[in-house]
Amino acid sequence: MDTKILLVEDEDNIRKLVANYLVKEGFNVVEAADGQDAIEKFDGDIDFSLIILDVMMPRKDGYEVAAYIRKTSDVPILMLTARDTETDEITGFNAGADEYISKPFSAKILMARVKNLLRRTSQNSMQDIEAGGIAVRYRERIVLIDGEKAVLTPKEFDLLYYLLQNKNIVLTRSQILSTVWDWDYFGDDRTVDTHIKCLRSKIGEYGKKIVTVRKIGYKFECDN
Secondary structure (H helix, E strand, O other): OOOEEEEEOOOHHHHHHHHHHHHHOOOEEEEEOOHHHHHHHHHOOOOOOEEEEEOOOOOOOHHHHHHHHHOOOOOOEEEEEOOOOHHHHHHHHHHOOOEEEEOOOOHHHHHHHHHHHHHHHHOOOOOOEEEOOEEEEOOOOEEEEOOEEEOOOHHHHHHHHHHHHOOOOOEEHHHHHHHHOOOOOOOOHHHHHHHHHHHHHHOHHHHHHEEEEOOOEEEEOOOO
16 A cells, blocks of 8 residues: 555654554654644645644744645645544634644544545545535536635545435435544544534535424435
């Protein structure tokens, strides 16, 4: 496997431990010890397939690094953090993160997240789709809102695509988790709710079409 991962973590013991697990799984790992180091290594190599990014770091924190990367790249970002509040997650997602895992975590959970995220973002065989003023060009990983390009993370892209594929159909949170995050995702319903909130804010007036079905899930309401 030639998948290259940029691992950014300022705690040496955690970074080395995670790097060892990734290498055992066959990944090519590049390590960075702080936010500024991460930016320099990212700028020097355009071939990264995934960024694993700690939040609390010296020089530049993970949010700053994620925002910097998102200016030029849609490479998937998995954030590591000791924080686990909804506000922290939203901050991470708004900065461009696709996954959010809280410390401490097990190697099994981390590897599952890494593999699922890589798998979801590498699938480019699905068809384009349109609903109202939203157009999704799947192969190009582009979303147009009334002709204007929307800036979505890879996970927000997959979530919107799944909703549009099933427009006017109520999707449970479990269905969304199992499809967008895959069956072996280790998470809870709050992950879906947080991503929906972020997605709504990025698609303008069409955010209102993502309707909450109380105690069940969500649906995208559309006439055509």
